[in-house]
Amino acid sequence: MAKGGYVGKILYLNLTDGSTKIIPTSDYEKWGGGHGIGSALFFDLVKDKTIDGFNPDNLVTIMTSPFSGTLTPSASGRTEVQGIGVQAYPIPWFTRSNFGGRFSGMLKFAGYDGLAIHGKADKPVWINIINDKVTIEDAKTLWGLDTHETQEEIWATVTGSKDARDWWELSAKRDGGRSTQKSAVLCIGPAGEKKNRNACLLHDAGNAAGQGGFGGVFGSKNLKAISVIGTGSVPVADPAALFATRLELQKRFGYNVDDPTLESPVPGQSLYGIIEGHPGYATLTWGASADQPARPQGCMGCFKNCRNNFASGLANGNQCVEGLYWSASGVLSEQMAATTLLDKMGINVYDVFYAHGWLHGLYKQGIVGPGKQIDSNLPWEKYNTYAFIEAFTKAIAYGTDIGKDLADGVARAAKKWGRWDIDTSSGALNMPQWGFSEHYDPRLEVEWSYGSVFGDRDINEHGVNWHVHWMPLVRGAFKQDPLLSAEALATAIAKATGQNDPKGYDYSAEGVYSDAKIEAVAWHRHYTRFWKQSLGMCDWAWPMLINYNAGEDHEGATPSFEPRLYKAVTGNDLTWEASLELGRKIWNLDKAIWVLQGRHRDQEVFTNYVYDVPTVAPYPLPVFENGAWSFGTNVGRKLDRAKFEDVKTRFYKLEEWDSTNGWPTKAGLGKLGLDNVAAELDKAGKLGVDGK
Amino acid sequence: MTDKEPKQVTRREFVTSVGGVGVGAVLGGLFLRGFLLPDQVLAIPASKGYLLIDTKKCAGCESCMLACSMVHEGASNISLSRIQITQNPFGKFPDDITQSQCRQCPYPACVKACPTGALHADDQNGGVRTVDPAKCIGCERCIEACPFTPSRSLWNFEDGHAQKCDLCASATFMGEKGGPGGMQACVAICPMKAIKFTTEIPVQKDSGYAANLRNEHWGNLGYPTD
Numbered sequence: 001m002a003k004g005g006y007v008g009k010i011l012y013l014n015l016t017d018g019s020t021k022i023i024p025t026s027d028y029e030k031w032g033g034g035h036g037i038g039s040a041l042f043f044d045l046v047k048d049k050t051i052d053g054f055n056p057d058n059l060v061t062i063m064t065s066p067f068s069g070t071l072t073p074s075a076s077g078r079t080e081v082q083g084i085g086v087q088a089y090p091i092p093w094f095t096r097s098n099f100g101g102r103f104s105g106m107l108k109f110a111g112y113d114g115l116a117i118h119g120k121a122d123k124p125v126w127i128n129i130i131n132d133k134v135t136i137e138d139a140k141t142l143w144g145l146d147t148h149e150t151q152e153e154i155w156a157t158v159t160g161s162k163d164a165r166d167w168w169e170l171s172a173k174r175d176g177g178r179s180t181q182k183s184a185v186l187c188i189g190p191a192g193e194k195k196n197r198n199a200c201l202l203h204d205a206g207n208a209a210g211q212g213g214f215g216g217v218f219g220s221k222n223l224k225a226i227s228v229i230g231t232g233s234v235p236v237a238d239p240a241a242l243f244a245t246r247l248e249l250q251k252r253f254g255y256n257v258d259d260p261t262l263e264s265p266v267p268g269q270s271l272y273g274i275i276e277g278h279p280g281y282a283t284l285t286w287g288a289s290a291d292q293p294a295r296p297q298g299c300m301g302c303f304k305n306c307r308n309n310f311a312s313g314l315a316n317g318n319q320c321v322e323g324l325y326w327s328a329s330g331v332l333s334e335q336m337a338a339t340t341l342l343d344k345m346g347i348n349v350y351d352v353f354y355a356h357g358w359l360h361g362l363y364k365q366g367i368v369g370p371g372k373q374i375d376s377n378l379p380w381e382k383y384n385t386y387a388f389i390e391a392f393t394k395a396i397a398y399g400t401d402i403g404k405d406l407a408d409g410v411a412r413a414a415k416k417w418g419r420w421d422i423d424t425s426s427g428a429l430n431m432p433q434w435g436f437s438e439h440y441d442p443r444l445e446v447e448w449s450y451g452s453v454f455g456d457r458d459i460n461e462h463g464v465n466w467h468v469h470w471m472p473l474v475r476g477a478f479k480q481d482p483l484l485s486a487e488a489l490a491t492a493i494a495k496a497t498g499q500n501d502p503k504g505y506d507y508s509a510e511g512v513y514s515d516a517k518i519e520a521v522a523w524h525r526h527y528t529r530f531w532k533q534s535l536g537m538c539d540w541a542w543p544m545l546i547n548y549n550a551g552e553d554h555e556g557a558t559p560s561f562e563p564r565l566y567k568a569v570t571g572n573d574l575t576w577e578a579s580l581e582l583g584r585k586i587w588n589l590d591k592a593i594w595v596l597q598g599r600h601r602d603q604e605v606f607t608n609y610v611y612d613v614p615t616v617a618p619y620p621l622p623v624f625e626n627g628a629w630s631f632g633t634n635v636g637r638k639l640d641r642a643k644f645e646d647v648k649t650r651f652y653k654l655e656e657w658d659s660t661n662g663w664p665t666k667a668g669l670g671k672l673g674l675d676n677v678a679a680e681l682d683k684a685g686k687l688g689v690d691g692k
Numbered sequence: 693m694t695d696k697e698p699k700q701v702t703r704r705e706f707v708t709s710v711g712g713v714g715v716g717a718v719l720g721g722l723f724l725r726g727f728l729l730p731d732q733v734l735a736i737p738a739s740k741g742y743l744l745i746d747t748k749k750c751a752g753c754e755s756c757m758l759a760c761s762m763v764h765e766g767a768s769n770i771s772l773s774r775i776q777i778t779q780n781p782f783g784k785f786p787d788d789i790t791q792s793q794c795r796q797c798p799y800p801a802c803v804k805a806c807p808t809g810a811l812h813a814d815d816q817n818g819g820v821r822t823v824d825p826a827k828c829i830g831c832e833r834c835i836e837a838c839p840f841t842p843s844r845s846l847w848n849f850e851d852g853h854a855q856k857c858d859l860c861a862s863a864t865f866m867g868e869k870g871g872p873g874g875m876q877a878c879v880a881i882c883p884m885k886a887i888k889f890t891t892e893i894p895v896q897k898d899s900g901y902a903a904n905l906r907n908e909h910w911g912n913l914g915y916p917t918d
Contacts, residue, residue: 069758069768070758070762070768071755071758071759071762071768071881076758102754105754105770109769109770109771148782151781152782163780163783165778165790165792165841165842166841166842167835167842167843167846167847174847174849175849175852176849177771177849177850178771178846178847178849179770179771180776180778180792180842181770181778182780204781205781205782230771231769231771231849232769232771233761233765233767233768233769233772233850234767234768234769235767236762236766236767236768239762239763239766239767239865239866239867240865240866240867241867242762243759243762243763243865243866243867243868243877243881244867246881247880247881250881250883254883256885257749257883257884257885257909257910257913258885258905258907258909258910259909260909263909263912264912264913267911267912267913267914268912268913268914269914270914278913279751279883279884279913280913280914280915293785293786293915293916294785294914294915294916295748295749295750295751295785295786295788295789295915296751296884296913296915297751297752297789298751298752298753298883299753300753300754300758301753301754301755301758302751302753302755302883303753303755303883304883305751305753305883305884309752309783309785309788309789310784310785311784311785311786312784313782313783313784313785313788316781316782316783316788317781
């Protein structure tokens with residue numbers, strides 16, 4: 001049992017009958033936190049895993065980690081969401097998303113390690129958590145409001161004002177505690193209310209749980225929002241150790257804002273932050289200031305503070321692609337307004353940000369337009385004006401014009417319009433797997449694409465990608481040499497992961513099919529399932545395989561700091577190896593759920609462009625070719641179908657899954673203490689055969 | 693006689709008006725020891741330490757609140773933090789995020805208001821205005837008396853006493869020596885280096901200490917340095 005980190009209770013709510021109960025966290029503590037506990041709760045509480053995401057029996061878990069609400073650097077602010085998704089195509093898998101901000105800390109301060117939401121309310125409701133007082137409130141006056149309006153109305157209800165900044169009493173008497181804070185709210189906008197498959201959950205200005213369509217799942221439960229405020233304490237096993245470790249980490253690896261060791265050679269360039277981690281770099285291509293005064297803005301407990309708040313108040317808190325939603329007018333204020341509109345409507349940017357460009361291309365071909373094959377009266381001729389993106393975004397949110405089809409997710413819309421096969425074959429619609437938009441080149445960055453197709457979604461885990469792709473790309477963009485040679489980079493990453501074979505980070509035409517690569521993919525699945533998704537360590541800081549601010553060898557905080565932080569907070573010792581094994585356990589549990597949902601190896605394939613269309617643009621990645629390491633340009637590359645199938649077979653064997661179908665085996669699950677999972681698979685006739 | 697009678701100033705009016713709000717006077721450099729009031733002589737030494745916060749540099753990460761509560765209480769709890777960061781996620785910079793640190797007022801209304809001397813200027817720790825929990829009777833007059841919003845003296849509802857920023861003099865869980873001669877957790881932890889400790893009495897303004905801790909490197913990031 002941990003001596004710190006957990007606060008002891010998981011709040012289970014049944015929206016159908018309005019009942020609540022407490023599940024002791026101790027029953028699930030062995031799963032770590034976050035996604036691990038969320039998946040375990042799902043496995044236990046949802047008997048029929050084949051149900052649809054919109055089914056009231058779908059359990060949505062919203063989980064903190066032991067690190068939430070503590071000083072653990074860039075691990076205090078994330079909240080993990082689990083449940084059967086509605087976005088993925090053709091089968092919406094049990095999936096996960098997460099979001100930043102201050103929700104997880106607040107939930108811990110209120111006394112809960114997580115929430116488990118079952119059932120469906122018979123009319124729109126919101127959940128109001130004030131310490132141990134939990135009420136299910138009528139959301140009649142909130143339904144129809146956008147995500148920002150919803151939060152302001154809830155703050156006015158809970159704290160007495162939309163922007164109070166004074167002490168307020170949480171209960172009738174002073175012993176209930178006081179706070180100066182607004183409640184932390186997670187809500188849906190019009191898109192979620194309409195049960196859109198690409199609707200997100202939104203918290204504060206721009207923290208979104210985007211992928212998976214959980215906004216639509218909330219909508220199907222008639223759940224408009226969850227508000228939480230607490231005044232309790234999160235225990236820390238060794239506060240002095242946590243304090244000292246945090247200071248050491250900041251000093252060695254952080255960006256010193258007053259005297260940085262590495263600084264962007266061009267003022268105001270966000271992109272360089274991928275290398276040195278300066279505050280506000282999450283607005284990427286804009287530059288931090290976006291032509292107006294601004295400040296960096298960060299999630300609770302972060303030491304990087306990657307977002308921004310602006311003088312206009314638009315696009316506050318936006319992060320990465322969220323801010324890149326639409327930029328066709330070339331006017332930054334309009335780009336910011338588009339992002340804010342998207343956030344207010346509550347739409348997952350990652351599903352739609354390529355879509356308007358793809359459709360505009362079809363418009364130019366005469367396929368989209370009034371009376372055309374894809375009938376649309378949106379102002380396509382004014383694509384590079386704000387009026388267009390406003391109309392496009394609202395059409396999706398409210399289900400009008402082609403928004404009616406796009407509300408089912410871009411993949412389903414493409415299928416309905418007869419464009420899915422042709423455009424994913426040419427690459428015009430770059431959705432490599434499960435109907436998710438391409439993130440990095442699936443033909444090249446294979447621990448990303450393999451990890452995605454073997455899983456449930458686009459992985460969105462940058463720990464390796466920052467170094468193998470972005471570092472050489474950004475340095476090159478600034479006409480600088482890479483900070484590490486390709487060989488040194490591959491060696492450093494392999495050392496930090498514990499794999500110790502640099503060939504795991506060889507992205508050559510041979511390297512992407514090697515045993516070493518498969519081991520690297522497996523490491524990535526296991527690390528991320530535990531440290532990132534169960535312990536809440538943020539993707540923009542962890543794993544820290546390399547750090548460019550630190551020393552000549554650029555050694556990062558991984559793997560030594562994660563167990564140190566874990567010990568300081570929980571009081572428990574956890575070896576690096578044991579942590580990866582826990583990640584493997586959680587990954588296997590997820591796999592079992594997918595198998596129960598109907599997963600078979602034949603489905604784990606990419607769309608045609610990945611195999612048939614060669615890369616055309618230079619894409620730096622370390623490659624070992626002709627006996628030497630270099631940063632290759634990797635042009636003319638595609639994935640070989642047969643070789644990928646062989647990779648799949650070898651990956652399954654490595655994970656002790658039946659290689660004929662990809663199903664976990666009794667032997668494999670037994671080693672992980674998952675005999676009960678094996679039994680359920682067996683009962684469903686889906687247990688893999690040992691040794692196959 | 694045409695002059696009016698001289699206006700009587702009550703002790704409360706004097707202290708409230710001068711304590712930190714509406715001063716407009718530069719106090720830095722002055723060595724204040726005490727002053728004569730209608731019915732009492734006050735002799736409260738100035739604090740030997742103050743927290744300056746650059747209100748435009750703060751990123752609202754609340755690491756200071758997490759640190760402050762942890763080093764004092766041994767657990768993480770922003771409701772018990774002696775520095776408070778409040779924000780409107782939809783607000784317009786620079787009014788989006790507010791930082792509320794104790795000013796260690798030269799004329800501390802909280803010390804004046806305390807009937808038991810629990811809230812006092814601690815001469816063992818450089819005159820820092822702090823609460824002795826053993827003497828606190830929970831009347832909350834210090835909280836009422838603080839001229840700032842939110843009040844810098846706050847109610848510890850877990851242990852039943854007032855508490856306030858003591859510049860980490862009693863931060864027993866920090867693992868470092870605190871107080872005006874030592875480390876302050878918030879100063880050390882702030883990843884934006886937006887909090888600075890100073891021994892000089894800062895310029896008093898209604899809105900806060902005017903502090904600009906941003907140098908050319910901040911400007912290089914694209915942020916304003918004024």
